[in-house]
Amino acid sequence: MFKLNLKIAWRNLWKNKGYTFINILGLSISLASCILIFIFVRYELSFDKNFENSERIYRVVSQWKYADGNEFYSQGVPRPLAPAMRNDFAQLEKVAAVQQGGGTLKIKAQNGRAEIKDFEMTFYLEPSFFEIFKYQWLSGNPNQSLTEPNAMVLTEKTANKYFGDWHKALGSTINLDNETNFKVTGVIKDTEPNTSFPLKVILSYASYLDKNSKSWGSVSSNSECYVLLQKGINIKDLDKPLAQFIKKYYVEEAPGKESNSFQSLGDIHFNDKYGNFNQATTSYKQLIGISIIGLFLLLTACINFINLATAQAISRSKEVGVRKVMGSRRKQLIWQFLSETTLITFIALLLACVFTELALPAMESLFGAEVTFGLFTHPIIFVFLLAMLVLVSFLAGLYPAMIMSGFSPALAIKNRVSSANAGGVGLRKTLVVIQFSITAILIVSTLVIIKQMSFIRDKSLGFDTKAVAIIELPSDSLSLLKYNSFKSQLLAKKGVKNVSFNGSAPSSSNNNETSFTYNSSKTADFQVNTKIADETYLETFGLSLVAGRSLSKSDTIKEFVVNETFLKKLNVKNPNEAIGKIVKLWGKSGPIVGVVKDFNNYSLHESISPIALFSFKDRASTLAIKLESKELLSTMTDIEKTFNNTFTNNVYDVSFLDDQIANYYHTEQIMGTLFKVFAGVVIFISFIGLFGLISFIATQRTREIAIRKVLGASNLELIRMLNSSFIWMVLIANMIAWPIGYILVKQWLSGFQYRIELNVWPFVIAMVISVLITLITVSIRSYKAAVANTIDALKYE
Amino acid sequence: MIQLNNIEKYYANKGVKSYILRHVTTTIKQGEFVSIMGPSGAGKSTLLNIIGMLEEPTYGTYEFLGEDVTTLNERKRIELYRNHIGFVFQAYHLIDEMTVYENIEAPLLYKKIGSSERASRIADLLDRFNIVAKKDLFPNQLSGGQQQLVGIARALAAQPSIILADEPTGNLQSAQADEIMNLFKKLNQEDGITIIQVTHSEKNATYGNRILHIADGVVKDDVKVIV
Incomplete structure (x- = not known):
């Protein structure tokens, strides 16, 4: 059967x-x-689901609460936190400090292989990290390979890349940043791509210079801490001891109240409040x-x-x-x-x-x-x-x-x-209405996303993003000496308009905030975003002044340029009033010499921070080059050559400012593409479904159509007759789709501090598109039915 | 075999009853060959549908093989279809997507008859109706007469005790119609199968041995055909 x-x-x-x-x-x-x-x-x-004991693994994270209601979150912890926790919490089986760094690795030429230079992220790990996270060791083990200073462990793939075969890597030395030689003492199996720990080059934590820091006041997102709970301990049991712990160690005066909490391993990839080493x-x-x-x-x-x-x-x-x-x-x-x-x-x-x-x-x-x-x-x-x-x-x-x-x-x-x-024709109609509602919602969402994305692309950020190349320079003492000659070499080139040494571009994912005083000895109740700049910073990035002048040439903190938001937050109405007022931060004080017009220093999801610009040569290792856009390519190759001649031991690493900024909206771009593609698919599916349905209806009504023709109906009238009910359905579908679509896109847009005004157009366009599709589909098919031979249809079956 | 008592069928529309059948009382015995005749709209087909349990009477009782079947659940009715009743339609109603062989096989599958038994019965029927050569053709590749032969073969496959035929020759030319009617007569006389047919044709009615004349829903006349 x-x-x-x-x-x-x-x-x-x-x-x-x-x-x-x-x-x-x-x-x-x-x-x-x-x-x-x-x-x-x-x-x-x-x-991060593949680790043994994953339900017992937690990351310690930090958050700050400010008097003005702002909150700030970081994946990092103060460096002394890990040893303190190890000491104070009996409930924790293991505690491991992790420090992320990065640098130029140099592997000497050997056995016919040329010298290799490579810029790579490095991780300083304590041996206990590998007792929390079980990795497979091809050679060595955490307790031997990572206890000594200057010990290095590689993943299999990295070791193969540097030495041809990982077996050869063992015992070899790799130089980091022209300063320290590390000895390869172990090799672990490669990590899966679905992990928040993109380990490639691991250094023993004992080699980390600042490992014994006692500063509880500064937190870098590069310093993380992981813990493994004792079996049978619930994370809730740690609430009280943690509160005591926070009270005991955070004793310094600070504008924000810092605290820590435990974040479960499973949350790390999904919580965008805190970041992770995988940057995703x-x-x-x-x-x-x-x-x-x-x-x-x-x-x-x-x-x-x-x-x-x-x-x-x-x-x-x-x-x-x-x-x-x-x-x-x-x-x-x-x-x-x-x-x-x-x-x-x-x-x-x-x-x-x-x-x-x-x-x-x-x-x-x-x-x-x-x-x-x-x-x-x-x-x-x-x-x-x-x-x-x-x-x-x-x-x-x-x-x-x-x-x-x-x-x-x-x-x-x-x-x-x-x-x-x-x-029931009713049910079929309901289904078509649902289908078209979905289509209309997707069309509306897609249109709004496209519009918002182009708004972001075109919105002036308050500075020039086009044709600005960003190069990270090595910051060791030897390289620092070469900065000035490198700069003058660059300025001599035809395609280079301006060059600035700085800590970060006006908008950057690299941010630093600090407390400060303004015109008094009292610490302000908010923190200021610091940007290390130089005398050409404003010119290079096309920033404009509303009062005063630009920074003068200096190697140390001497004077400040602040932005409008900074003054607004301090209730200073007239920018000229601020000129000459004394600001003190990082232990140094100086007068404000200029006020810069507000520019967006984060993505457009967020509002503008109060900002202070100042010189500090030792930390200005980012080079921004404003280029002539016509000769961009030839100038870039020229710059690369000069870099390689000047910094022979380092890897040339360049990116463009507009690309960096576009990267902020990576998620939105993905969403935009997805919506475009899937809205297309849904439209297509509804379209062919409608075509199928009208085909059947036309066949079913052949008799009726024939009779109407005999009675004198024109083809046009017949097409209109077949169309009308569908058009109604589509209109109703749009009425249903509008409020739902409105709520959805409103919600999405609210994630942007700077956004387009929602108007009626996306909704109207969605309706026009769906009505047009319906008209075309139904008309094509019903025309065929209308011009069919009348006699055939009227013959007795 | 069939006992109809005071069968009525009407549709009520806004309180007005429009009768299709009124006070139909009759008995049909095993082995009879009954023709139901009458003008269009007289209620012939409705009567046949009621006998075939495709419609329920509004009033009255109907006994089939001594059992009251006026209101019968689906399961029991299907049992009767599988074992006792074979239908033959004016428009043949073969399943277009099935070959001749598969059409005849279908009721046997529903009756859950073993495959060897099935094969032999179908072979027998194909042989008897001279359509062996056509067994792999689809209905639309056959003439009307041939389609009706397949229809009858299909009705007979389950070895029913009664065949209900609604204008079985209505769509056929007279030569083919004669062939079909002769076949019915033979089935009735040699195999003892009870046959009830609805027909317009006086000539077709003479093949049977009893005629029920219906007009306006009422049995006007019940005559024996004397050969």
Whole structure:
């Protein structure tokens, strides 16, 4: 029986090739999108889950509360925190301090291999880190390899890269930043990409210069601390001891009240309040957002399916009637129709796998993650596919099967089943309305996202971002001596307009805040964002002054330039009033000599901070070069040559300011692309679904159309007749979509401090697009029906 | 075999009853060949549908094989379809997606008959109706007469005790119609299968041995055909 059903199903599909094609195409595209989304979500959720004892591992993080209500969060902790915790908490089995650094590694030429220079992130780790996180050691072990100063451990891949074969790496030396020689004492297996610890080069914590720091007042996001709870201890049990701990150690006066808390390992990848060493967090909000899109896609495809199947039901009513009088139970008929749906879904799923495979490279580059469609490496994907097969078969197949199997045989045999019996025109209309609502919501969201993104791109940040190259210079004492000659060499080049040594660009992810005094000995109740600059900083970045002058040439802190927000926060109305007032920070004091016009120092998600600019040559190791945009490329190669000649031991590392800034919106760009693609897919699916539906309706109403023609209706009138109900449905769908879309985009936009004003246009455009699509689809098909030969339709069946 | 008592069928519309059948009382015995005749709209097909349990009477009782079947649940009704009743339709109603062979096989599958038994019964029927050569064709590749032969073969496959035929020759040319009617007569006389047919044609009615004349929902006449 089952075999026969399958055979019949196949023949039925073949007979209605057109609709089968529409069904399968729509279904497979949306299934492929769902699979892609699932693969991505699975990959993201798998972060940091592979470690043993992961439920007992926590990271200590810091937060500050300010008098003005501001809060500030950091993934880092004061450096003395780790030893203090180890000492004070018996509930912690292990405590490990982690210090991130980076530098130029030099591997000497050997056995025919040329010398290798490489800029790489380094991690100073305590041996206990590896007792918290279990890594596989190919050679050595944490307690021997990482106890001595100047010991280095590499991952297998890195060791292979530097030495050809990791076995050769053992015992070799690697020079860091032209200063220290490290001895390779161990090799660990490579880490998976789905981890927040991108370990490559590990140095023993004993080699870290500032390891014995006693300063509880400064926190760098590069200093983290991990702990492993004792078995049987609940993290809640630590609340009280932690409060005491905070009270005991944070005794210094500071404008913000600092405290620490424990963040579970599982939260690190998903909480964007704190960062991580992998520089990537994916909030659950994002994952839920993208999952909802997946659900939308699946829903639209199922709606297509149901619509086509119930429309088709009428033509199959006779078969149902005959089968019933031959002795078929309703249940058997339901199974028959379900097996047909399953067959279609199965074919669509196979196709979807092909589409997924094709789309994977594009997705990898979009997310910058190595996601794979490995059925065997991740059996969960296989389970997901199976679940999709069952879910879609039932979701899409059950209702039509119930309707079709419910036909009364007496009516069915006489071909008297009308669309009214075939599962309510009302339901079909409702489904179309839902489908178009989803389409309209996605169109609105996509338009708003595109508009906001272009707003961000085009919004003036208050400084010049175009054609500014940023080069990180080595900051060792020897290199510092070369700065001036390097600068004059650069300025001599034709394509170079200006050069500035500084700590960071006007907008940078590298920020530092500090407390200060203004015109008194009292510490201000907010902190100021410090930017190390030089006499050419304002010119190079195109910043403009509203009062006073630029900084004069100096190697140390001598005078200050502040921004308008700084004065606003201090309630200074007239910028000229501020000139000459004394500011004291970092233990140095000097007068304010200029006030710079406000510029955005963070991404447009955030508002402008109070900022103070000052000179400090020893820490100004970032070089900004304003270039002539016409001769950009040739000048850049020229600059690279000069760099390599000047700083022979270092790696040339250049980026452009506008790229750096574009990077702030990486997540938004991904979201934008996703919305564009998936809105396109949903529009396409709705479009073909509509085409299928109108085809059936046209066939069904052939008789009526023919009769109307005989009665004198023109083709145009017929097309209008067939169009009208669909246009109404689309209009209603838009009415439903507007408030939902409005709430969603409003929510999204509220994440930006600087955003576009929501107006009516995206909504109107969404309506116009959906009405146009409907008109085109319905008209094409109904024209065919209208011009069909009248006599054929009126012949007795 | 069939006992109809005071069968009525009407549709109520805004309080006005429009009758299709009124006071139909009759008995049909095993082995009879009954033709139901009457003008269009007289209620012939409705009566046949009630006998075939495709419609329920509004009033009255109906006993099939001594059992009251006026209101029967789906399961029991399907049991009767599987074992006792075979339908033949004016428009043949073969399943378009199935071959001749599969169409005949379908009721046997529902009856859960073993595959060897199935094969032999179908072979027997194909042989008997001279359609062996056509067994792998689809309905739309056959002439109307041939389709109806398949329809009858399908009705017979489950070895029913009664065949209900609604204008079985209505769509056929007269030569083919004669062939079908002869087949019915033979089935009735040689195999003892009870046959009830609805027909317009006086000539077709003479193949049977009893005629029920219906007009306006009422049995006007019940005559025996004397050969």
